[in-house]
Amino acid sequence: MTIKDILVHLGAGEHADSAKVFALQLAARAAAHVTAAAVAFDMPLPTPDAAGMAPDWSLADYETFAKVAEMRRSAAETSYKRFALAAPAGVETEFVLIQGFPEKARDDFARLARHFDLLVIAASNDRGEEPPDAGEASADLISSALFGSGRPLFIVPPAQGGPLRLEKALVCWDGGAQAARALAASMPLLAQARGVEVVCVTGEGERSKNLPGFGITRHLARHGIEAHLRELASSKDVGSALLDHARDIGADFLVMGGYGHWRVSELILGGATRTILAASSLPVFMAH
Numbered sequence: 001m002t003i004k005d006i007l008v009h010l011g012a013g014e015h016a017d018s019a020k021v022f023a024l025q026l027a028a029r030a031a032a033h034v035t036a037a038a039v040a041f042d043m044p045l046p047t048p049d050a051a052g053m054a055p056d057w058s059l060a061d062y063e064t065f066a067k068v069a070e071m072r073r074s075a076a077e078t079s080y081k082r083f084a085l086a087a088p089a090g091v092e093t094e095f096v097l098i099q100g101f102p103e104k105a106r107d108d109f110a111r112l113a114r115h116f117d118l119l120v121i122a123a124s125n126d127r128g129e130e131p132p133d134a135g136e137a138s139a140d141l142i143s144s145a146l147f148g149s150g151r152p153l154f155i156v157p158p159a160q161g162g163p164l165r166l167e168k169a170l171v172c173w174d175g176g177a178q179a180a181r182a183l184a185a186s187m188p189l190l191a192q193a194r195g196v197e198v199v200c201v202t203g204e205g206e207r208s209k210n211l212p213g214f215g216i217t218r219h220l221a222r223h224g225i226e227a228h229l230r231e232l233a234s235s236k237d238v239g240s241a242l243l244d245h246a247r248d249i250g251a252d253f254l255v256m257g258g259y260g261h262w263r264v265s266e267l268i269l270g271g272a273t274r275t276i277l278a279a280s281s282l283p284v285f286m287a288h
Helices: 014-030 059-085 102-113 138-148 177-185 187-192 214-221 238-249 271-279
Strands: 005-009 033-041 093-100 118-122 153-156 168-172 195-202 227-233 253-257 260-263 266-269 284-287
Touching: 005 014, 005 102, 014 033, 014 118, 014 153, 033 059, 033 102, 059 093, 093 102, 102 138, 118 138, 138 153, 168 187, 168 238, 177 187, 177 253, 177 284, 187 253, 195 214, 195 238, 214 227, 227 238, 238 253, 238 271, 253 271, 271 284
Parallel strands: 005 033, 005 118, 033 093, 118 153, 168 195, 168 253, 195 227, 253 284
Antiparallel strands: 153 284, 260 266
């Protein structure tokens, strides 16, 4: 597979700028088309109180919600105009606006992502500084797209800047189905990287003769990708161990499976997935 059709979340606020630049640089490198999608939530549905009664909203409340929705639409269109002007020569862009109640809009965003090779989205802004016209929370959209689109995501941290660097890849491998999907989807990137390291994290004293990554490096070699296998014994949790090792080797990006499951209406992220989404200073290529 080649990367020819990229979807980027047109997030609001400075924390989202790195993802937009990253998407345009990746498109220029891959000769790909970029679609910029903004998500503008409409008026939220009334939330019943403890007695099961819906709040008594006045006409003024509805008018306020309508003004906020219009502000979000206008901000999204303005943001896209700036995005399109920043596109490198030869990179074509287009715009799509997703509107609706929050849950439906997030689902629509995930369905839209199914029509692309790859989604680029900003890492969640844990400082809560997204402007009021943002209309969405990055964390919610990441979860919806990761677990509902069937497509890989490139999650870009705010600290990412400068020219696109995808020369050294760290592949997080545990032999699981999610890791296999992420690896397969990342092949176009790994084929162009100058260095690929496959890392298996084990607890201290848990070294095994049968490394779960043994066969996968052979598989990569058959695709012309020279990868080095490392078993990393660490007393830290898997996510922290991977991030520390990525810094030690000077990795440019991580490749990993996204783990999690739904419990009732709540998404429960796996420990390593949660840690890396919250703390990575590198772009993370993730698939579920």
